[in-house]
Amino acid sequence: MAITTNESIFEDNLLNVRDLKISFKTDEGIIKAVDGIDFSVKRGQTLGIVGESGSGKSVSTWSIMQLLPKNSIIHKDSSIQFRRKDGEIVEITQLKPNSRGLRQIRGGEVALIFQEPMSSFSPVYTVGNQIVEAILEHRKVSKEEAQEIAVDMLSRVGISNPRQRFKQYPFELSGGMRQRAMIAVALSMSPSLLIADEPTTSLDVTIQAQILKLMEQLQDELGMSIIFITHNLGVIAQVAEEIEVMYLGKILERGTTKEIIQNPLHPYTQALLKAIPQLDHLGERLKAISGDIPSPLARPTGCPFHTRCEKVMPGICDVEMPNLTQISETHKVFCFLHEEKDV
């Protein structure tokens, strides 16, 4: 299963995604959720993915664990290469969903935390029971050792009285505590990649700040990489080193956090930033993006954003998808405004 031919493109990358295309078969037709995206994640780095609903940000990352619903189709030319802890590079798209290899990666090497802390635990087992089960699945330890690891992890994520909480059921914990318990489950296997899909969206600002701080500390300690998915640009500016902006299944711009926030080049990124209420512009009118996000069943031709873009050039933007323009070594944008003039 190991792929050796493309070894050179890896360097210090943990994950390499090339030409990822994912569609869903539905009664109304085929929905293209992710339409040919490339990205990679470096070791120890936090990559932020920003986008509105329907942009494909969750679908593209959940595919790394093959956690997509049955009606999904990953295109056969798509490649998701992941470097395992022992150095072996695996092509995840070629692993069978129930194979041993994939089950070792899921949870053990790639962990996922998501938005709903209520539905992510089984209500009929204690919190401790569920953490221990996950540890026993992925680490060669005895049950007693697993319990010690679980209690230790609960206290590391800032849960007071971890030994007591260990014996409690999920409904006995508050939302913020359940979210931290879920992070504890994810981190107790010391994964090399953590996918955090809107992990703080339903939480109060105070708890959100605590959890962001905790993730940062644990990343420093364990050296893991994080893919952080959110629609909140304030949160992402604080946690990510690089940001990727997605819209309708395409990446429109990618760069370091500073490049994206301080010098956004794609009209969509610019519009997103202007749409957030800022504390130093109180009471001023917000710049809304006109129109609605198009239905994925009726994807616009050309650049997906052209139907709502202020700077749309008719006859150009609605015909073809713009090519990648490299602004700096790290800053890339897909927009005709920035392509060479001879287009």
Place this chain on the structure above:
Amino acid sequence: MSDILLEIKDLKVHFPIRKESFLGGVTKYVKAVDGVSFYIERGETLGLVGESGSGKTTIGRAILRAIEPTEGQVRFNIDGQMLDLAKYTEKEMRSLRRHLQLIFQDPYSSLNPRMTVRDIIAEPLVAQRLVQGDEVDERVRVAAAHCKLNVEYLRRFPHAFSGGQRQRIGIARALVSRPQFIVCDESVSALDVSIQAEILNLLMDLQAEFGFTYLFIAHDLSVVAHISRRVAVMYLGQLVEMAPTKELFYAPKHPYTEALMSAIPETDPDLEMNPVQLEGEIPSPINPPPGCHFHPRCLYAQDKCKTEIPQWQEVSTGHFVACHFADTLTLKGVNMPDRVASKD
């Protein structure tokens, strides 16, 4: 006092819960709202913030009498007379309902899927028999136009619409009875940022045009700051601070407000966030801590805070706070940008 539209005094909403024990049932109370007083002037927006479980939604619903207040007054100005809504019977309340409306959080579950958009928007008019016949359609068309809804949409059903359009239908329904006061309960929280901006603009435009008064409840502090003239902060069923928006954000006087402000994520990657870490969780409203409710998590708590309940006092014009040490503490607000500092 004539420009005050709504004034609530010492409002309490307690929900009874029964704790079974072998000696018989013991009734305890969840004190969701426990002695809250504030006023809202005509045409202004008061923001209401606080963590989940602090009682924000319950206050909104109690004003509208969707939840019965346990104690206290809800005085509403109708034609210059302050009427106490808390004393009205359900039947008497019906004639007043058109003055008070609510915009919900979830644009998906708050619209009946089996009614057309026209019938949804017309419902307040029909239910309260405000107008008859053709006039209903006329009012619906006007309300839809104000919310930038296409007239053709009126015959369709809500499932055909996106989140932003559904929220506009909800707003059209709220304004069709020409209310004076609207409670917006997390009305933009479920929307994407680009749509959220559009709905906030719409709410502000409608306010400028019709002089609506809003009670704007939300947990996103930047959104609340954007739309509100004054902001009130709740903790465990009580107000801890209330002030004009800029004063509250830049110069908070209550340690809890300071903690909230420090937790707002900075969009500028050059600015390091340094949130005040609050110890523990928000306590249960069944058994709130004695003294100042916030003392177990407060960084500045003294012995006095554990026993004495702080008074709700006005420290400067329009700036209210409930803290024993409001005069002595120097607290940090949101980083004030230079431009704003020079503007004021």
